[in-house]
Amino acid sequence: MTDYLEYLDFLYSALEPLNRRNVALSESTHLVADIGLSSLEVMEFIEKIEDHYDISIPLNILPDVNTIGELALKVGELNP
Amino acid sequence: MLFDKFQTMADFQAELAERDVVPFGAVTEQILSPTEGVVEGHKVILAGTNNYMGLSFDPRCIAAAQAAVAKWGTGTTGSRLANGSFAEHEALEQEIARFYGVGHAIVFSTGYAATMGMCSTLAGPGDVILLDADSHASIYAGVKLSDADIIRYKHNDPDDLAKRMRRLGDRAGQTLIIAEGIYSMLGDVAPLQEIAEVKREYGGYLLVDEAHSMGVLGDTGRGAAQAAGVEDDVDFTVGTFSKSLGSIGGFCVSRHAELEAIRFCIKAYIFTASSSPSVIASTREALRIISSEPERRQKVWDNAKRLYEGLKALGLPVGPTASPVVAVEMTDRSRTIDCWKALMEAGVYVNLVIPPASPSTNFLLRNSVSAAHSAEQIDAIISAYAGLKEAGLFEPAQAA
Numbered sequence: 001m002t003d004y005l006e007y008l009d010f011l012y013s014a015l016e017p018l019n020r021r022n023v024a025l026s027e028s029t030h031l032v033a034d035i036g037l038s039s040l041e042v043m044e045f046i047e048k049i050e051d052h053y054d055i056s057i058p059l060n061i062l063p064d065v066n067t068i069g070e071l072a073l074k075v076g077e078l079n080p
Numbered sequence: 081m082l083f084d085k086f087q088t089m090a091d092f093q094a095e096l097a098e099r100d101v102v103p104f105g106a107v108t109e110q111i112l113s114p115t116e117g118v119v120e121g122h123k124v125i126l127a128g129t130n131n132y133m134g135l136s137f138d139p140r141c142i143a144a145a146q147a148a149v150a151k152w153g154t155g156t157t158g159s160r161l162a163n164g165s166f167a168e169h170e171a172l173e174q175e176i177a178r179f180y181g182v183g184h185a186i187v188f189s190t191g192y193a194a195t196m197g198m199c200s201t202l203a204g205p206g207d208v209i210l211l212d213a214d215s216h217a218s219i220y221a222g223v224k225l226s227d228a229d230i231i232r233y234k235h236n237d238p239d240d241l242a243k244r245m246r247r248l249g250d251r252a253g254q255t256l257i258i259a260e261g262i263y264s265m266l267g268d269v270a271p272l273q274e275i276a277e278v279k280r281e282y283g284g285y286l287l288v289d290e291a292h293s294m295g296v297l298g299d300t301g302r303g304a305a306q307a308a309g310v311e312d313d314v315d316f317t318v319g320t321f322s323k324s325l326g327s328i329g330g331f332c333v334s335r336h337a338e339l340e341a342i343r344f345c346i347k348a349y350i351f352t353a354s355s356s357p358s359v360i361a362s363t364r365e366a367l368r369i370i371s372s373e374p375e376r377r378q379k380v381w382d383n384a385k386r387l388y389e390g391l392k393a394l395g396l397p398v399g400p401t402a403s404p405v406v407a408v409e410m411t412d413r414s415r416t417i418d419c420w421k422a423l424m425e426a427g428v429y430v431n432l433v434i435p436p437a438s439p440s441t442n443f444l445l446r447n448s449v450s451a452a453h454s455a456e457q458i459d460a461i462i463s464a465y466a467g468l469k470e471a472g473l474f475e476p477a478q479a480a
Contacts, residue, residue: 040441043213056244058208058229 007072014048015068027069053079101421103432113137114326114452122424125457127387127447128431132404133295133376134452135326135369141362148361156354160187161344164354172360175367176331180302180317184339186332188348189355191291191320194330196222197348198287198318203228203256210244211258212236214265214439216289219258228256235263235439238274245282255284261293261304265439265446267405269293272305276313287316295324295370296404301377321359325366329355379451380404383458387449390462394469407433408445408465412475416443419473426464 012025018041019025023034031037037045046057049071055078065071096103102120110118114134115126135141148168158164169187177185188194199222203209207228211219214235223230234240245252257279259270272288279286290303298306301324305314315336321329332339343349355363370376381404388402397409410416413434420432423445433444447461468474 054247056231056247058231060230 004072004076007075008068010052011049011068011072011075014045014052018045025068027067027072029068030066031068031071032066049075055079096417099417099421101417103417103420106429115450115454115457117429119429120424122427122429124424124427124429125453125460126429127449127453127461128429129450130292130323130448131326131450131452132292132380132448133324133326133366133370134380134450135324135366138326138366138369140369141326141365144365145358145362149356149358152357154358155356158353159350160354161350166354166357166360168357168360168364169354172364172367173331175364177333179300179367179371180333181311182317182333182335184334184337186339186343186346186349187355187360188330188332189352190328191318191322191330192218192221193348193352194318194320194332195219195289195291196225197346198316198332199223199256199258200225200348201342201346202226202285202287202316203254206254208248208251208255209258210241210255210284212260212263212270214263215258216260216264216291217437219260219289223258236268236271238271238278241275242278242281245278245284248282253283255282257284257286259286259288261288261290261297262403262405263439264292264405265433265437265444266399266407266409267292267403268399268401269297269304269307269403272308272310276308276310279313285315286313287318288314290317290319292323292405294319296377296380301370301374321363321366324370325363327359327363327366329359329363376451380449383449383451383453383455386455386458387447387461390458391447391465394462394465396465396469396474404449406447406449408447410443410445410475411441413443415473415475416445419445419468422468422471422473423464426467428461428464 015025018037019035021036023029050057057078061074065074106120108117108119114131114136117124117126152166156164156166173185173187177183188197195218199219203226205227209223209226209228209230210233211223212235213232231244233244248255259275262269288305293303295301297304305311316332316334318332321327384404385402388398388406391398391406391408398406423430431446433446435441438444
């Protein structure tokens, strides 16, 4: 079981190349409103996470995920 | 505000109006034949329909519809589940099942209802749906209603599908895999042999939407699964009557007897009126015709190759292989609209496609051919594109 903080660290590093606005990334950073990810970038980012942890993230969970912290929790649930 | 989210579309419509273009919902004022009409005041060759077999004016189909409207009336005024199952509907279900060589069929009122209905009903809570990322809107709408876990695989990528099936572990067996025979936007064909192999290795169920491939592919026109020789691996085939069969409606066929129970769980089947008997009658006739006149399949492919090679020779970006759908991909919205308008003025109607209906951020001039097009008409379409190229309407990189 990977730790929540480790998930966060991975998400921060995976987001860095997409962080055009140079937002200071934290648990409460909003993926779309703050970082400004397009829907295509969201899908590329999700795929990066999926390949890293060898999981599939169902589309259904995405409406409930707004922040990096919420995503880290979901990835944790999907990667037992 | 409720309406805020529609502002982008309203702005786009205003821009189009200013430029005097009506690419969406262009009104056909007269239809002269399966391949010619008067659209928004222009007499045009219709190169943006899905009339692949060219049957919309077939005298036999028209006669069958006329006889049925006299015999059965204009509409059923009810759902299949209530008063709307006429002998015509039952007969078509038997005939479409026989056409596919399986035991069970459901006829729906539209193709959208067929895919949406099947995709929303087959998988439920706890099940998994693995769909191609470029699936049709009706598939996305259906899976969203399903309460299953929805996972996408990369478009036409069996390796990505296999990876995701492996990741599912024990749940692979309760997974519905969804693919389309021919994808409607770029005309590309699904690698169904490889997808079927993944299913054989990991389990699950396979649903193939043959909306654009029925009539067009396969020895007897059943579609891409027949062409790939993997029909035994397909659990559910869905399709439409509104393309090769020239009418309106949809179907699902299956070798699984469970389809008869599933039928009564599909809301898109239960809570809508059944097709008018005249529509069913012309569909039955069209099904007989595509079975007995394979030369139509040859003709649509001859036309497809002629158009594809012609546009390719002009240096236009048309995709990797010829198909009855030939799309020219553009990156600039404004140029694409200018091209669409210039094609209309040159006497050719095609479809203008904008994201998110197109599979990427590109814009499309989508052409489709029919068995009813003459070689001269195909050449006229190519000439119209050549004229646009000469006028400098294409992006420099695309008109090299």
